[in-house]
Amino acid sequence: MTTVEDLPAGANDARGRVAELHAIREQVRRGPSERATEAQRAKGKLTARERIELLLDEGSFNEVEPLRRHRATGFGLEAKKPYTDGVITGWGTVHGRTVFTYAHDFRIFGGALGEAHATKIHKIMDMAIQAGAPLVSLNDGAGARIQEGVSALAGYGGIFQRNTKASGVIPQISVMLGPCAGGAAYSPALTDFVFMVRETSQMFITGPDVVRAVTGEEITQNGLGGADVHAETSGVCHFAYDDEATCLEEVRYLLSLLPANNRENPPSVPCEDPADRSGDALLDLVPADGNRPYDMRKVIEEIVDDGEFLEVHERWATNIICALSRLDGRVVGIIANQPQSLAGVLDIEASEKSARFVQMCDAFNIPIVTLLDVPGFLPGVDQEHGGIIRHGAKLLYAYCNATVPRISLVLRKAYGGAYIVMDSQSIGADLTYAWPTNEIAVMGAEGAANVIFRKQIAEADDSDAMRTRMVKEYKSELMHPYYAAERGLVDDVIDPSETRHTLIRALEMLRTKHADLPARKHGNPPQ
Secondary structure: OOOHHHOOOOOOOHHHHHHHHHHHHHHHHHOOOHHHHHHHHHOOOOOHHHHHHHHOOOOOOEEEOOOOOOOOOOOOHHHOOOHHHHEEEEEEEEOOEEEEEEEEOOOOHHHOEOHHHHHHHHHHHHHHHHHOOOEEEEEOOOOEOHHHOHHHHHHHHHHHHHHHHHOOOOOEEEEEOOEEEHHHHHHHHHOOEEEEEOOOOEEEOOOHHHHHHHHOOOOOHHHHHEHHHHHHHHOOOOEEEOOHHHHHHHHHHHHHOOOOOOOOOOOOOOOOOOOOOOOOOHHHHOOOOOOOOOOHHHHHHHHOHHHOEEEEOOOOOOOEEEEEEEEOOEEEEEEEEOOOOHHHOEOHHHHHHHHHHHHHHHHOOOOEEEEEEEOOEOOOHHHHHOOHHHHHHHHHHHHHHOOOOEEEEEEEEEEHHHHHHOOOHHHOOOEEEEOOOOEEEOOOHHHHHHHHOHHHHHHOOOHHHHHHHHHHHHHHHHOOOOHHHHOOOOOEEOOHHHHHHHHHHHHHHHOOOOOOOOOOOOOOOOO
16 A cells, blocks of 8 residues: 555645645545455445445535554554545535534455544544534444454444433434444444445344354344344334435435434425315225224325325334324424234334334424324233333333423224323323224223123123123213313314314424423433
């Protein structure tokens, strides 16, 4: 590799020194070698600088410490001291707003983290926190630099500490564009959102070789920790895409929906979709029969601006939907049961997914709209032994702790504890609405009648006829659409076609909401 000493000696004046500077800068821009770049492309991957160019607005990138080199010795490191030390750090803009970023350069030491490498990342993280701007990490590294020993491991500790310090203060987004193994995987896990690219990115604590040695199981890297695994099975990944360009474009879109920090509101945009647009299609989208499924995504499309929303964790815990969208140009978080998947019940994974989404929205001043059609919690030995009580309590805690504007809307079923947990008025929802098709109750009419009228049904000459009669009586007394409204548990029963306009007016009123939590260091949420 070329060094400063190898450069042609220029005149000992300003022009000569500037020429020398430009020569070094060009060397930094090109990277280690054409061979290393070709090897990167052969894996179907872009270079670190190409990724930054796709992430940031054109020409906006300002690099920090491009001339940094490691100072380690031994194992041949003293002969290999490339500029940047394998990570490119700096800031630029996305849609005109400041964003900080760092990108591992796999062409240099495989993107492995050493002391100088880590120090650069620590610095850019500190700058992002102090400036109050989002941080996007473009991950493509082989873990700790083994030749530097414990110094490299300590570098990860500094990153984890800053991830935690920045949590809920600035948006943190991890984009996985290559391997991420061992302790390095914990940094993305501490951030708000994780993006992955199929086939080229993997995350795991112990790789296939270790798994094989310890358990005898044979598995590939993608089978163990690829994008689809983490998007569908583990829930580690929020978004998965087929190529880097699409992935980074979606990162830009997500950033357009988030505030710069926890002291600001999300950016609003002009909206040409009328606030009072009638949603007549909603009358046909949702069947009155509570046993018939439908796609809640179509309901959301009908309500939000121009039918556009960004679903988070789309393929994990599909019985609940978490999405970011806009109503009248202002960002909202939407949580909705999905009757097409497990009838929209709450289970362990759905509770965890929605709880963290509520916390994210609350941290970044994003109002929450909850759409209920929930038959209850999923029954079963696996759920109980897996800790549905403590996992369900996470969602309850998140809602109760949230101080942003909160509106809930009951479309059809809202039964039992699941109704209470999903932002009912009793746990602090600012406004609660219901459609005329709502059924708010402790349980379904059939189950309730079997419990309440068990003796009468058993003693009747025609038990089926008696059961039918008792179910009808229970529905007429306790499950009619206006029962909750009559008792003040629902603020209003609305025409479904007026849903969009009702939500927009309510959110406009709640824009100036201010709520204080009791003084404390922090809560102790269920784990």
